[in-house]
Amino acid sequence: MAYLVVEKGEDAGSVFLLSEEEVVQRNGFRIGRHFQRDIVLNDLAVSRDHAEIRFENGRFSIRDLGSKHGTFVNGKSYETSEVHILSGGDLIDVGNTRLRFFEDDPHQKVQYQIGNEDLTKYISSIRDNSITYAALSNAEQRLSLIYEISKAIDSILDAEQLLEKIMDVIFETFNPERGMIGLLEQEEKQTLFVSKVTRIRDEEGGNSSIEISRKILDTVINQGSGLITYDAIADRLLKGSESIVASKIRSAMCVPLRNMQEILGVIYIDDRSHPNRFGKEDLEFLSAIGYLAGVASKNAYAHKTIAELNRTLEDKVAQRTRELAQANQKLRESNALKSRLIEELDRSNKDLEAAYALLKKTEAQLVQTEKMSAMGDLVSGIAHEINNPASFIRGNLGMLSEYISDFKKLLHLYDEIEPARPEDRRRIEAFKKEIDFDFLLTDLDELIDALQEGHRRIDEIITNLRTFSKVDMAEIKPMRVQEGIEATLKLLLPKYRQRIEVIKEYQDVPEIECYAGQLNQVFMNILLNAFQAIEGEGKVWIHVACREGGKIAIRITDNGCGIPKENFHRIFEPFFTTKEVGKGTGLGLAISYGIIERHGGKIEVESEVGKGTTFTIILPPNPDTAVEAESSFAKFSRRI
Known part of the structure; x- marks a missing residue:
């Protein structure tokens, strides 16, 4: 058994297992930039087919495959026809990547566990010096993807639909051969799945029957941390588990679905054909998805519980109403x-x-x-x-x-x-x-x-x-409303900037005492409604100005479809929405109305069908400042 450790380059810190039997069966391991090579290096200076490693007469050897920049061993260049017998500690340079050859496992284990400190200082030092522009770009892309995932699953309140959506994201991101997401039985606290979704790549339909290593699942559930194995069959920590051997698992990753410290389930993916299929960054990203999925699963469970309680309450109220109606009828007679x-x-x-x-x-x-x-x-x-x-x-x-x-x-x-x-x-x-x-x-x-x-x-x-993220702030603090509006726009505009122009007019207004996170929620609800009301290209105007008594007026206008007269008096009612199923809950404006009332302010609305809508928010300098009492629903008026 031998290993290649990447010391320098884009893949610094990666470990590639060299199994004598597999190298012989494949007639050599090829090193190159092409994704179908046995050892894939993300280095533009590496040729698609750069070099080849063979195992003959009990020794590993390497030869160049006519690469553009050549292959070097311990600083010496080797031509295409030359073969170099490798020894432990040899340095191999291909392109801008340097690898070191080991006769035995340099880590003393193949697997890497998040939350564990078993990695050697040698590998850590390699990774610490491998910061590149590509790494920065990848971090930004994954941060954006995490944000998109959180938005996608936040609106799903059915557990089965939630698991299917998460599985879609995992297969689009990692393209594994097989995958499974399972929710654990919470009441019994046993490793039994009350809900499970499985999938096999290129197989139509979901919930395929697959055999999964119980050893890997139990390890993740009991330790509460993610697990990756580069070659499960050869992994010493898995000790040749019968389920791993029977399932022919090579590369695998498994992470917990958690909400804070509570383990709600697991996400598992594998590949039975290729070792070294997944890396450390893949495990960290899958763990982030597991945390997102855990929070969403907890929300779905809470929603289901509330819905069941609500149905029970509705049944009791309906029964009581019928009884009262019958009693009324008898009394009238x-x-x-x-x-x-x-x-x-x-x-x-x-x-x-x-x-x-x-x-x-x-x-x-x-x-x-x-x-x-x-x-x-x-x-x-x-x-x-x-x-x-x-x-x-x-x-x-x-x-x-x-x-x-x-x-x-x-x-x-x-x-x-x-x-x-x-x-x-x-x-x-x-x-x-x-x-x-x-x-x-x-x-x-x-x-x-x-x-x-x-x-x-x-x-x-x-x-x-x-x-x-300051939605849950309970303290009143000074805030400039322009800053809250700008923060909200930066979250919304990436999706709408191509077709909607935002025109801003901010006067120099003073800070107000407020619940900043709650006002951000109001700005999000009203601006999102404005953007969604515009079909095709359009404009949104935002005006901030002072009024008498230190009050602040925020006016948000769109040139969208407008609100029909028959619906205008209901826009602040809970659960009332004119959007398609799945695109609106009918809670945004109702909650916004309550937040503005809590601040001692008011919301004025003007709208005309086919021309657009204007929301005007008036806020006092402090939530304790009294405002003139208003009706629970705004009156309809046309824009001049």
Whole structure:
């Protein structure tokens, strides 16, 4: 058994298993940039078919396959026809990637576990020095994908639909051969799946019957951490599990579905054909998806419980209403002496219906508040986790810029020294021309600038996520409404910027005392309604100005479809929506109305069908400031 460890390059820290039997069966392992090679390197300087490793006469050997930049072993170049017998510790250079050959496992284990500190300092040092522009771009893409995933699954409240959606995302992202997502039985606290979704690549239909290693599932559930194995059959920690051997599993990953410290289930994917199929970054990303899925699963379970309680309450209220109606009928048929009792019962029935309506509204607000609170916690946690490596990148970029500046000064000093022999000077000039030395110096500065720009964009995303995640703030704090509006726009505009123009007019208004996170929720609801009301291209105007008494007026206008007159008086009712099924809950404006009332403010609405709608929010300088009482629903008026 032998291994290749990537010491330098895009794949630094990766470990490739070299099984003597498999190398012989495949007639050699090929190293290259093509995705179908046995050892795939993400290095543009590596040829599609660069080199080949064979196992003959009990020894591993390597030969070049006519690559563009050649193959080097311990600094020596080998031609296509030459074969080099490998020894433990040999350094192999292909393109810009350096690998070290080991006769035995350099980690003393094949698997890597998140939350475990079993990786050697040797591998850590390799990874710490492998920050590139590609890594920055990948981090930004995965952060954006996590945000898109959280939006997609947030609206799904059915457990089966939720698991199917998560499985779609996993197969689109990792393209495994097989996959399974299971929710554990929570009451019995046993490793029994009450709900499970399985899938096999290229097989039509879902919930295929697949055999999964119980050893891997039990390890993840008991330890509460993700697990990856580069070659399950050879993995020493799995100790040749019968289920692994029977299922012919090679590469596999398994992570828990968790909500805080509670294990709700597992996500499992594998590949039975190829070892080294998944990497550490894949495990970390799958773990992030597992956390998102865990929070969403918990929300779905809570929604189901509330729905069942609600149905029970509705049945009891309906039964009580029927009983009261029957009693009323009997009382009306009796003599006039009972009329006062009948009137009292009628009043009681109306009070009960009013109480039930209030209960429904309160319940809806609680559900939405809990969802927004969970989303705030999730987004805040993601921003915090991304900020740590981003800070590390920022520090290292500064040092890297200084190092490169020092190297350039050293090169200029070398240029000022006249070589003793003219032929040395000519050889130096020829080499500088060959590598386009002046271009390299200029391009190096541009690469550093590009890295710094990438880091700036990550910082901007983190700042926006932190600003928007303050939904659950319970304290009144000073805030500039422009900042809340801008943070909301930065989250919405990536989806709508191609067809909607936003025109902003902000006056210099003072800070107000408010619940900042709740106002952000109001801005999100109204702006999202404005964008969705516009079919095709359109415009949205945002105006912020001062009014008498230190009040702030925020006016948001769109040129969308407008609100029909027959629906206008109901727009603030809970659960009323004109959107398609699945695109609206009817809670956004109802909750927004309650939030503005809590701040002592009011919402004014104007609309005309075919021309657009204007929402005007008026806020006092402090929520305790009283405002003139308003009706629960705005009156209809046409825009001038």
